[in-house]
Amino acid sequence: MDTVRVAVVGAGVVGLSTAVCIAQLVPQCSVTIISDKFTPDTTSDVAAGILIPHACADIPIAVQKQWFRETFDHLSSIASSAEAVDAGVHLLSGWQIFRSIPTEQVPFWADVVLGFREMTEAELKRFPQYVFGHAFTTLKCETSVYLPWLEKRLKMHGGLFLRRRVEDLWELQPSFDIVVNCSGLGSRELVGDSMVFPVRGQILQVQAPWVKHFIRDGTGLTYIYPGASYVTLGGTRQKGDWNLAPDAEISRDIFSRCCALEPSLRRACSMKERVGLRPGRSNILLQKEALARDGRRLCVVHHYGHGSGGVSVHWGCALEAARLVNECARALRTPALTSKL
Amino acid sequence: MRVVVIGAGVIGLSTALCIYERYHSILQSLDLKVYADRFTPLTNTDVAAGLWQPYLSGPSNPQEMAWNQQTFDYLLSHIYSPNAEKMGLALISGYNLFHEAVPDPFWKNIVLGFRKLTPRELDVFPDYSYGWFHTSLIIEGKSYLEWLTERLTERGVKFFQRKVESLEEVARGGVDVIINCTGVWAGALQPDPLLQPGRGQIIKVNAPWIKHFIVTHNLKSGIYTSPYIIPGMQTVTLGGINQLGNWSEINSTQDHNTIWEGCCRLEPTLKNARIAGEHTGFRPVRPQLRLERDQLRVGSASTEVIHNYGHGGYGLTIHWGCALEAANLFGKILEEKELYRMPPSHL
Numbered sequence: 126m127d128t129v130r131v132a133v134v135g136a137g138v139v140g141l142s143t144a145v146c147i148a149q150l151v152p153q154c155s156v157t158i159i160s161d162k163f164t165p166d167t168t169s170d171v172a173a174g175i176l177i178p179h180a181c182a183d184i185p186i187a188v189q190k191q192w193f194r195e196t197f198d199h200l201s202s203i204a205s206s207a208e209a210v211d212a213g214v215h216l217l218s219g220w221q222i223f224r225s226i227p228t229e230q231v232p233f234w235a236d237v238v239l240g241f242r243e244m245t246e247a248e249l250k251r252f253p254q255y256v257f258g259h260a261f262t263t264l265k266c267e268t269s270v271y272l273p274w275l276e277k278r279l280k281m282h283g284g285l286f287l288r289r290r291v292e293d294l295w296e297l298q299p300s301f302d303i304v305v306n307c308s309g310l311g312s313r314e315l316v317g318d319s320m321v322f323p324v325r326g327q328i329l330q331v332q333a334p335w336v337k338h339f340i341r342d343g344t345g346l347t348y349i350y351p352g353a354s355y356v357t358l359g360g361t362r363q364k365g366d367w368n369l370a371p372d373a374e375i376s377r378d379i380f381s382r383c384c385a386l387e388p389s390l391r392r393a394c395s396m397k398e399r400v401g402l403r404p405g406r407s408n409i410l411l412q413k414e415a416l417a418r419d420g421r422r423l424c425v426v427h428h429y430g431h432g433s434g435g436v437s438v439h440w441g442c443a444l445e446a447a448r449l450v451n452e453c454a455r456a457l458r459t460p461a462l463t464s465k466l
Numbered sequence: 467m468r469v470v471v472i473g474a475g476v477i478g479l480s481t482a483l484c485i486y487e488r489y490h491s492i493l494q495s496l497d498l499k500v501y502a503d504r505f506t507p508l509t510n511t512d513v514a515a516g517l518w519q520p521y522l523s524g525p526s527n528p529q530e531m532a533w534n535q536q537t538f539d540y541l542l543s544h545i546y547s548p549n550a551e552k553m554g555l556a557l558i559s560g561y562n563l564f565h566e567a568v569p570d571p572f573w574k575n576i577v578l579g580f581r582k583l584t585p586r587e588l589d590v591f592p593d594y595s596y597g598w599f600h601t602s603l604i605i606e607g608k609s610y611l612e613w614l615t616e617r618l619t620e621r622g623v624k625f626f627q628r629k630v631e632s633l634e635e636v637a638r639g640g641v642d643v644i645i646n647c648t649g650v651w652a653g654a655l656q657p658d659p660l661l662q663p664g665r666g667q668i669i670k671v672n673a674p675w676i677k678h679f680i681v682t683h684n685l686k687s688g689i690y691t692s693p694y695i696i697p698g699m700q701t702v703t704l705g706g707i708n709q710l711g712n713w714s715e716i717n718s719t720q721d722h723n724t725i726w727e728g729c730c731r732l733e734p735t736l737k738n739a740r741i742a743g744e745h746t747g748f749r750p751v752r753p754q755l756r757l758e759r760d761q762l763r764v765g766s767a768s769t770e771v772i773h774n775y776g777h778g779g780y781g782l783t784i785h786w787g788c789a790l791e792a793a794n795l796f797g798k799i800l801e802e803k804e805l806y807r808m809p810p811s812h813l
Binding site: 205206207209215217239240244245247336354392 | 548
């Protein structure tokens with residue numbers, strides 16, 4: 126059997142995890158990651174990495190829940206192993222609070238996280254402008270540590286790395302048999318998908334080691350996510366904004382909103398501003414496409430458009446992407462079926 | 467009114483502050499001094515991990531339940547102030563783990579969000595089959611003592627480093643009220659067969675990814691003898707030693723290994739943690755804490771004494787309620803001396 130040559134475009138959390146899944150699940154394949162940016166310069170590196178899913182409009186809830194559950198279980202077993210620190214994964218408890226009672230009082234992912242329950246009145250007392258809340262334990266996946274760890278795992282599986290900006294998927298033919306497009310926001314240009322747009326997010330990374338819980342406003346606009354090396358304060362959701370430079374006014378606003386929820390943050394020090402452009406799309410695109418041009422063929426698996434929810438579903442999606450790659454690989458290996466592509 | 471507080475751990479300093487706040491403006495003069503041979507960071511308070519948590523079983527003195535609650539409420543009210551971090555105060559959630567089902571603790575409604583652990587949560591701790599989850603507080607001894615010292619200094623309270631050999635010695639200096647907060651060493655000032663040291667040893671590590679406390683229980687071997695992991699403001703405290711009657715102030719290698727192995731088994735990620743320090747302290751263990759008045763006769767004169775010691779491993783947990791009660795007792799002394807009239811509704 127010939128080795129199937131797989132190229133994964135994009136080295137964020139989606140690209141790396143997809144590459145690792147492919148290396149583990151697809152028999153007789155070689156995996157090469159090709160990207161112009163690697164950690165710590167990817168969009169994923171800016172994300173706080175908290176596991177709280179964002180509902181996608183057009184994907185069945187059962188599928189979203191499965192992706193989240195698979196990601197949660199996968200990271201959960203890492204968190205209780207000795208690898209946890211190297212992978213940057215740890216348990217985190219906290220509260221999601223609402224200024225008015227939400228229509229959906231129990232979200233679809235409530236039984237995936239740990240110990241989910243409504244907040245008590247005594248717990249809500251410290252948030253005087255909020256009337257309802259959830260308390261639960263979830264996982265935090267510190268991307269700046271997780272991504273290098275994924276890279277190491279990929280190397281262990283014989284994965285190769287290429288730093289290069291891909292302008293057109295056809296550049297990768299005939300060197301590769303299957304291309305997995307995990308280029309996130311880059312898909313707008315790479316495959317001409319105008320449904321992809323940036324959702325600009327600005328955050329602050331501060332030193333406040335006494336903060337042990339996450340606090341998230343139900344709208345998702347204001348949040349406090351403590352990690353192993355800093356606390357992430359956020360944020361913004363600016364659709365269509367491509368500006369990667371931090372805005373000082375926005376930083377002040379974020380800090381002020383977060384201090385309103387957690388006054389002790391006023392003593393936080395060492396503030397770093399960061400900006401990331403989320404790969405916005407009405408839904409995640411996770412599907413095969415058989416490209417043909419001038420008698421050449423290229424199997425593509427698209428895997429992008431995760432918006433704000435990439436980390437929360439990355440592993441479940443990566444498993445699905447690997448299954449699709451496997452289907453492509455089997456089709457390539459069956460000569461009778463090649464003409465069907 | 468000349469008052470001397472003996473002892474500069476959490477009990478001594480909080481009692482001093484409470485008495486000052488309540489009475490300094492109504493007394494013509496209040497001369498308040500603190501005598502101690504050890505100050506922060508050398509007190510037993512400094513060694514404590516600082517997790518607010520009373521013992522599991524109800525206290526033999528029902529008043530202690532109220533004092534625990536008063537302390538939690540008082541600390542919680544400060545959590546939401548910008549001072550919290552300076553006081554060494556933070557909210558913290560976590561796990562209490564058991565090998566068998568146990569009744570809920572008497573303090574379950576004092577802490578926040580108390581509930582039993584779900585089966586999936588117990589999967590995280592394979593050695594244990596039952597447990598609780600709740601949100602409590604950390605009150606880090608060293609920061610809190612520094613904060614109390616600052617507040618007292620601002621109010622003109624003076625500190626003296628001296629080893630008091632007897633209550634008489636202090637009384638002879640012309641003191642109206644002595645407040646005895648000498649903790650585990652109270653027996654040296656007045657024999658107390660009920661008081662004994664509960665030696666504890668702890669290891670402090672750098673493990674900032676640990677955000678929950680994990681306290682395990684071995685009901686047969688007794689409190690604090692089973693591994694516990696308690697994150698603080700900057701470091702994580704590992705412990706699980708409680709040796710009654712042991713006065714050795716030296717860190718023991720055997721205890722180090724017991725703590726390290728027990729905690730790593732509980733939380734495998736600790737193998738990545740760097741050790742930042744190791745300390746020994748003595749819990750002032752007593753069947754119930756001693757908080758009562760006493761009179762000391764020196765010649766023809768009599769000096770008032772308020773004893774406030776014997777808080778075992780729950781000193782930080784109960785300190786403010788005890789300070790309030792000590793202030794009540796002080797008020798009674800003032801009433802008797804006709805320096806003050808207690809308001810009709812008891813504070």
